[in-house]
Amino acid sequence: MQMMERLCHYFSYKLIPILTGSIHQPDVYVTDGFFLNWRQMKKSILKASHYVKGKCLDIGAGQAPYKKYLEEKCTEYIISDSSLTHKEMFKASDVQFVNAEATSLPFASETMDTVILTQVLEHVFDYQDVIIEAKRVLKKEGILLLSVPFIYQAHAQPYDFFRFSEFGLKTLLEKNGFEVIEFHYQGYLGTTLISIINGYIWDRTSKFRCFRNIVCLPIILPIFVFNNIIGLFLDTFKAQSFSPNFFVICRNRD
Template sequence: MKRAENLVRLEHVQSISTSNINYLVYFSFHRELKKAIKCYAKGRLLDIGCGNKPYEIWCSEFVAEYVGCDIIQSSANKVDVLSPANSIPLESSSFDTVLSTQVIEHVEDHQGLVNEAYRLLRKDGYFILSGPLYWNLHEEPYDFFRFTKYGFNHVLEKAGFEVCEVNANGGAWATLGQVINHTFDFKNPKASKMVRGLKYIFRKLRLFIVVNKLFSYLDVKDYNTINTMNYVVVARKI
């Protein structure tokens, strides 16, 4: 099946408040990603799976050039290089930073993506990578993998990288809260009338805001990343 062109993609990084149904993942994901960009992004940067380049604004003060690569053109026509993530027609050792956010789960050859990042980086360049452990199926049927911290370490070290940081995004309580929000938000016409009624009340009363506040509080009080939603990983080409 051919991938659809001009899919609507995230265009701008906005402040995420508790009124966002995905607050529990985005709060910690954006915090860790922004921190990684600030600490490691430099020089010439390649964004693999760039979409509409939503994080370019965070990188602009740290990098000299921002190049975006994706398998299809984005809805805002932001992709500079159209190619698969495992075979990018760019010169080896030509970038100081490679960024790839929430893309690796959609790439059939995920090791190929990591290997390409290594090839394209100069020595001592950094690869900033993120991907989910818990998330619902999305962009079907192109949703292939979920990665633990050990999975990220394995694919990065196999390519030759030195792993610098692996940061979980949300603990077990935040993950539970996000599952609750997703479960009540998903519409299922086959559900019983009672269940559809409960879901309607949940959405109508915007109870996901209560869930966001309660479970983010519990996550601080009992933080445990044995069950997390996402990871932001930084690796260095040695």
């Protein structure tokens, strides 16, 4: 029994991250169930990188997957996260971060040139307080890079509280003193459908995790590859109303 547990742990935390490229997020391989989502996020970050400058704060960063693309643009790159959720969501993480809730940051007002807030708002019940805090620590004319899910599966449970429409997100930002500079749809019907299908396959088999990760892996990964290729094709039809995620570049106008 102990031997099987060690084997399952090896496949789950060593082999699968190598086979799917999840250890290189967002540069995951097409074998990863969320390849399309990571691809879109990387594309958005690279497009927005020329806005990044000075002292940067990456709020709720988790394992800070975008640091490698942005830190050269910054004089200082600060990572903050909640130790409680970080420990649960990233069991093998060795990222050094400032332990802080997104609603109560331990930084002086108007000290940051750039704030990065990717896939965080849906995990905070008082999400408007996060926007207020991001604005507080930003200098005037400072830049906020923000992404949120729209049509996306429940994840990081039980810390998954909200979804945001395009119009609700724009209104939230504008009412809190931000000017929307650019608004991006992170994929369309293909990314939305395939991420849900792949997520369903992975989630439904999680009750038999060891069996899935050891025995079924040679079947599941090729299915992900096939699905992801289909998703790339479907995304050529730009159905904006069916986007899984939104990415916004905005400026602190006050």
